[in-house]
Amino acid sequence: MQRGVSSVVQLLLLQGCLCAVATGYLFRTPLDLDVTPRVTVLNSGLQGCRHFQSSAVNYSTMLLEADSERLYVGARGAVFALNASDISAGSALTIDWEASPEQKHQCLLKGKDNKTECFNHIRLLQRFNSTHLYMCGTNAYRPLCAYIDVERFVISSQPEEGRDKCPYGPTTGYTALIIDQQIYTASQYEFRSFPDIRRNSPSPTLKTEDAPTRWLNEADFVGSVLVRESVGSSTGDDDKIYFFFTEISQQQTPTYSHSRVARVARVCKEDRGGHLTLQKRWTSFLKTRLTCSLPEYDFHFNILRSVFALPGQTPQDTFFYGIFGLEWKNVKASAVCRFTLSEVQEAFQGPYMENQDSGSKWKEYTGKIPDPRPGTCITDALRARNMNFSTSLPDDVLNFVRRHPLMSKQVEPADRRPLLFRRTTDYTHMGVHTAQGLDGQIYYVLYMGTDEGWLHKAVDIKGQLHIIEELQLFEEPQPVNNLLISDKQWSVYMGSPSGVVQLPLSSCGRYTSCYDCIFARDPHCAWNGAECVDVVMQADRSTLIQDIQHGTEGCENTQGDVVHRNRSVRVGDDVLLQCELSSNLATPLWMLDGRQVQGYDLNSGFRTGTDGLLIIDARQDQSGLYTCYGVENGVKVAIVTYNVTIRLDLHPPPPVDPTHGFAITRAPSEHPPTEKSKPPLLSPLLPHSDLLSPRNMKAIYLSLITILGGLCVVLTVVLIYVGFCLRVGHRGKYSIRAAAAAHQSGKKHHRNRKQHRNSTTMELKTISSHCNGNGICNGSSKMHNGNIQDGGLLQIVPGEGHTSPSNEPLPPAPPLPPTPQLTSPGCDFSNGLSATLPSVLRRMHGNSYVLLRQSDSENMSPPGYSFAEELNKILEKRKHTQLLPRPDESSV
Template identity: 50%
Template sequence: MRRRVAHCLFVLFVAVATGYPSRRSAVDLDATPRTTIIYNELSDIPRFSGHALNYTTLLLEDEKGILYVGARGAIFSLNSSNIADGSQRKIQWEASPEKQKDCLQKGKNNKTECFNHVRLLQRLNSTHLYACGTYAFHPLCAAIDADKFTLPLHLEEGRERCPYDPARGYTGLIVDGGLYTATRYEFRSLPDIRRNLHQRPLKTEESPVHWLNDAEFVASVLVRESVGSPAGDDDKIYYFFMEQAGEEGASFGQTQVARVARVCKNDLGGKKILQRKWTSFLKARLACYIPYYEVLKGVYSLDGGSWPSTVFYATFTLSAQWRSMEASAVCQYNISELQRAFDGPYMEYQDTTRKWTRYDGDVPDPRPGSCITDRFRENGYNSSQDLPNNVLDFVKQRPLMFEEVKPVRGEPLLVKKNVLYTALVADRVPALDGQQYNVLFLGTGDGWLHKGVVVGSVVHIVEEMQVFRAPQPVETLVVSKAQRSIYVGAASGVLQLPLASCARYTTCYDCILARDPYCAWDGKGCREVAGAADRTRLTQDVQHGTDGCWNSSAQAPPTQRNRTALQGDDVLLTCNQRSNLARAAWLLNGTVELAEGQGPFRVGVDGLLVMNALPEHSGQYRCYGEESGLRSLMATYALTVLPEQPKESRAMAPSHSPQQATADGKFIYISVITVLGGLCLVLGVVLFYVACLQRRKGRYVLGDPRIVELQTVSANHPGKGQDDGCLQIIPGEAPTAASLARETPLAVPPPPPPPLPAEFTNGLSTLPSTLRKMNGARYVLLQQQEEPSASSLHNASFAQELSKILEKRKHTQLVEKLDESSV
C-alpha cells in the first residue's frame, strides 16, 4: 500500500508541487534516451587504470594537454589527447604505516578509510599544483612542482583544508591564490566554509545560531561578477549543499533541503564583530519542486562569455524516505534568480519555536551581506572592516533568506524514473541554426552516461552509454573543448569518450532525428560540425529533428530477405529499431498497413508475428521505423506460405523434417537400421522386437531417470489422443541390468533417436532473450508463463503473447540464419 501511494504521488508531483503547478505531467517529463549503446560497443574507448582505486578527483589543463587524476594513494599526469597511450607519470602518495595503525585504533575501516584519498587537486600558480589527501584520517596537503611531478620534502597540515573522512561531502577552489573549501574538517567540528592560503583567513560563524546546520557540501562555483560590473561589484563564490531544514512551515517529514550560499572574494571579515568570519555569508533554499524530498547531487555552471548569462544546472534525487522507488531530476537556474533571492527579505530564528520565520523589521544601510561596491566606497566603506556594527550584527543573526531560488519556468527540465544521477557536466555548442545549445552529460549510479540537449523547456536525451561493465557510480565528469572529449572518473578507473560519435548515425534520417548539435549530414554521411571545413553543405535540425532529408540518398534500401513456411505455422519477421523512440509500422504488398489485432497479425516493438499462416498471407512485408512523423525503411521480407501437404506425400518423404520425425516408431527404427547397414540381420530382428516390446509398455530405456518428453513441433501434427505413431519419451525409471537380463537375456539397448533437424521452415530464429535495450536495463522479450485463456490473448503484450503462443504450440527455438529457408 505504501509503495502504491508513493508511486501515485510521484506521477502527480509536478502538478501539486508547493503551489507552482506544472504545465506538463510527470509522464511527459520522463524522457527516454533515443539510442542505447552497451559496453561491448565501446571497445575502442581509451581507458586508464594505474593499480589504484577511486579515480575521482580530476583536473584538466586543456591548453597544456594534461589531465591530472587524484586517486587513492596516487596522483597521475595523463596525456589528455589519449589517456591510455602509456605516457602517464605517477606520484605515489600512500599513508604511512604509523598513520594507518592510528586509523585502525580509532575503529576505522582498513578496507576503505585508512588510506590517503586525494580530495583536492588544483593549480596553485604557474609552477605548482596543490593537492590535499585524507591520509588515514590525518589530512595533509602538498605543493607539487608540476614539471618535476614529485612530492615536496615538506608536507603541510591539512586539517583546515581537507576533510578527514573520505566519504564526507567536500568542495574546494583556488581563486587568485586563496583556497576556498567547505566540509566538516574534524570529527567533532561543525561544517564550515573557510578561506586559507590568504593573508586574511576566514570561516563561518558558529554562534549564536548555526550558519550551517549539519551541511553536506556538493559543489562550489566562482562567478566573476566584477568583470564589466557598472556597480563595481566583487567576484563571488557560490556553494551548493544539503542541510537540515529549519524553516517555519516546512512539510511534515522534511528533514533536509538544498541550499545555495555565497561569499564575496574580497571579504576581510569584521573589525570587532565577526572577526576572522565572513561578513558576506548568505544562504537561500534551492528548489527543484520534487515535493519536499529532493537531495542535491551535482551542480555545474555555464556562461555565454559574460557572467550575466551564467546558468546553473543541478541534479536531484529522491531522499531516503522514498527508497521504494528511484527518480532523478535536472533543474536549471539563472544567475539573476540567485541575485533576486539574495536581494530579498531575510529570515530570523525564533528561540521559542526553534524555527526560522520571515523578518519584517527594519534593514540597516548599507545592506547586510552585500559585497563592497562603488556606492559603499562613496559612503566611506572601502572594505568589510569598515562596515558599521549594526550591519555586521544583523547579518550574524540573519544569514538565511526568505525567498527560494526557483528553477527556470518553475519546474524541472528533466525527470527520469529508475535512474540516480550522480554527476553532471555541461557544454555550450553553437549549432547551424545560429543558436547555442547546452548539452548535458549525466552520470548514473550504475555506470551509465546520458547525453542530452536542452531544447526550450525540455531535455532531449540523445543517447545513453554503458561506460563501465561492472555497475559503479560515475563520480566525476570533465569536458575538454580542445580534445572534443569527456573524461569520466569512477572507482575503477578513468575513461575518455568523444563528445560526439557522428559516424554511428549511418543514414540521413538517423543523423537528423538524433538532434545532436555536434553532428550534421553532408549528403554522404554524418559528420562533426566542429571538424567540417565547409559548413554550407551541412544539414541539421536540433529544434525538431525532422528537416533535412529530401532525396533517396537519405537511406539505402535494405536487402530483401526470403521466408518460406508451411500452412498453419507461426512466422516471426524481426525488425530491430535503431531508435528507442521509433514505432514499427508494417505494410503488406505496399498498400495494406498491418495493425495489432488485425486478423492473424501481432505487431510488436521489434517484430511482426503471423499466426496460423495461410497461403493468402504470402506477399511482401515491409517494416518502417516511424519517428517524429518520418518513416524510414528498416526491413523487407518476401513471405511464401505453402499449402499443407497430403498425408500420403508426407509418409513418402525422407525423414529429415520435424513433421516426419513424428511418423510411427517402426518407420524410424527401420530408417535407423538402414543407416547402420553393417549390423547383421539377427541383431536387427532383436532390436525390432525390443523396440516393439518397450513401446507397448510405454517406456523407453535411456539409462537416465530425468523427465523428458519429446512432442511434435509442427502445427500440422494431429491432436493428442490419436494413436498416430508420434514419438514420445515418457518419464520413468531406467530398468536395472538384472531386470533386463530376466526379461530379454540378449537384449541390447536401442540406439538413441536421431537428433532433431537444425532448421525449421517458419522463419523463426533462435530468438534472442533481449530484443530491446533501454535506460541501462535489458527488457526480456520472451519468458515462460502459464498458458493463457483465449480471452486474455488480445490484451497481452506482444512479447508475452508470443511467448504464450510458442509455449502452447510446443515449438522449439530455431536456427540463427534468418535469410533463407526451405521445405
C-alpha cells in the same frame, strides 16, 4: 480461531491492495520529462574510447589544463599526470603518496575501515601558481597537504597540516577553490566539528558563525563556483563565491521535522571579517533555498548531488545546472534543474528570515533593515562613505548579519520546472558544452554520469532535454566520480573507482543513414549526402543537413538502404519476420502489399512485437510483400522487406503419434540459433479471450499489481502463523521414510483415478542451442498420465531421521526419436501441424521458440477441461513426481 485469522488476512489483503494503488499513484511519471535515451550503446560498441588504469583505485579528483594538454588525476595514494589528448598513452607521470604504516595503525585504533578509509585519498588537486600545484589528502584520518613541482612532477616540500583544509574521510561532502593563491574550502573537517566554509590562507582566515544562530545545519557540500562580477561592473562590486550544499531545513514543521533542502550560499571574495563583531567571521554570508520540484506530481527533489556552472558572455549570463535527488534513499530518481545567476542575485536582495526564540520557528523579517544593506559586498558607493573594507562596517549591520543568514525568497529554476526527470536513474556528475547548430542557434549539450557507470548525452531543446544516447562506460557497474569536458581536446573525461575513461564529445559515424543522423538531433552531427559527420570538422557547411528543433526534415530526397529477403513456408506454419530497430524511440509499422497489418487483434492471424511480426497458422492469402517501417518523430522509414510465399506443396507434416497427442515445432528464423544469438522479444501468444482484449489489458495490469501487493502481506501473515504453530507443536527429527510412505499412498490413489480417464502419453521436444546438424536435440522427456517412469518423491516430514541406504543416481533419459530434417537452398522452412486448438508460442532456452499443439485424436480431455488446464495438470504432476539434481536447460 481460524475465523479470526481469516478476518485478519482479509483486512491485511485490503490494506495491501490500497497500498499498491497508492504507490502506483504516487509514482506517476510526467511523460514529457521522463525521457528515454534514443540510442543505447554497450561497452563493446564504444567508438574512440580510451582508458587509464593503474594499481591505485578511487579516481575521484581531476584537474584539466587544456593549454598544457595535461589531465591531473588524484586517486587513493597516488597522483597522475596524463596526456589529455590520449590518456591511454604510456607517458603518464606518477607521484606515490600513501599514508605511513604508523598512521594506518592509528586509523585502525579509531575504529575506521582498513579497506576503504585508512588510506590517503586525494581530495584537493588544483593549480596554485604558475609553477606549482597544491594537493591535500585524507592521510588515514589525519589530513596532509603538499605542493607539487609541475615541471618535474614531484612533491617539492614537506607535507603540511591539512585538517583545516581537507576533510578526514574519503566520502565526506567537500568542495574547494584556489583563487589568487587563496584557499576557499567547505566541509565538515574534524570528526566532531560542525560544517564550515573557510578561507584558510593567507591571513586573515575566516569561517562561518555557530552562535547565537548556527549558519550551517549538517551541511553536505557538493560544489563551489567563482563568479567575477567585478568585471565590467558599474558599481565596483566585488567577486563572489557561491557554495552549493544540502542541509537540514531550519524551517521545521511537525510533518517534516528533519527534512533536508538544497541551498546556495554566497560570500564576497575580499571579505575580511568584522572589526569587533564577527571577528574572523564572514560578514557577507547569506544563503537561500534552491527548489527543483514537480508540484503537480508531488515530486520534491531536496537532495543536491552535483552542480555545474556554465559561464556566459557576461557574469549575469551565468547558468547553474544542478542534479537533484529524492530524500528517500530506497527510491532511484533524478531531476536536472537550471538556474540563472540573476535569479540567485534577486533572492539575495529580497527579504530576510528571522528565527523566533532561538527555536525552529522561522518567519519573514518585516522590521527595519540597517544601512548599508547587511550581507552586501564593498562597492564604490560604500568606499565613498569611507567604508573601504568589511572591518569598517557598523556593528548594527554585523549583528543583523549574524542573526539573519537565511533569505526568504527561494530560487526557482528556469521555466519553473526541471529540464529532465528520470525515475530509474541516479545521476552523479554533470558537464555542459555549448554548440552552435546549422540554424545559428546556440544549444546546450549535457553529459551526465550515473551511479552505474553510464553516460547520458542530452541536448536542451526549448527548455526540455532530448537524450541523444546512453553509453555504457564500464563492463561492471560503478559510479562516475567526476566529469570534465575539454573543448580543445574534443573529449569528455570520467573518473571512477577503477580508472579514467576518455570519450569524444560526439560519434557521428554511429549513424549510418540520413534519417538516423537527423533523428539523433545532435548539434555536433550533420548529414553531408553520404555520411553523418562532425560539424566542427567541416569547412564547408552549406550542403550539410541538420534538424535539431524537430528531427524530421532534410532526408526526403535521400535513398535509404532497405534489406530485402525471401521466405517460403507451408500452409499452417507459424512464420516469424524479424525487424530490429536501432532507436529506442522508434515503433515498428508493418505493411502487407501497401495495407497496414493489424497485429493486435487476436483474430487477425498476426502478432506484432518490438522487433518482429509473427504470422500464425499461415494461409495462402497471407502471401505477399511485407515491409517493416520504423516510425520516429512522425516519419516512417523502411527497414526491411520480406517476399513471403505460402504454399501447400512444400513438405508433408511430420507424423504425430496418436497416443501422444502433442507435437512441437520451432518457428522459422533467418539463421539457425547459436549460443550467442539473441531471440526477438515477442509477447507469448495466448488463446482468444474477451478478458485479454486491448481495452481490458490496462485493467488486468493494475489488478495484477494490486493482487501481488496483497499476496505479499498474506504470505507474511501465514509464515508468522505457521511459525507460531510449529513453536508450540511437536518438535522432532525428520524422516525420509515417512515421505516415502506418503508417496506410496498417493500412488494408490492415483491408480484408482486412472481407471476413469483414458491413457495419454505426452512427448515434449525443443530445438535449442544444443541441437546438432541433423536436427537431434537434447532435452526430451516422456510422461504417462502425468507420471515419469522410475521417478521418486522426496519430502521432509516430522519424525525420526534415517539415512538412505542407497545413493544410486537417477536413470538416464530415454533416447530421442529421430526428427525429420528439411533443407532447401535459399529459403527458410518450418514444420507445421494442423490442430483444432490455438497454438501457444513459448521461449525455450533463451533462443528458441516452440509451439505446443494438441493433435486430433480420440484421446481428448474430459468435458469441461481446456487444453491449457489439462496441460497444466500434467506438468504439475510431473513436477511433484521427479527430482532432478541438475535439470536440462531445454527440458520442460
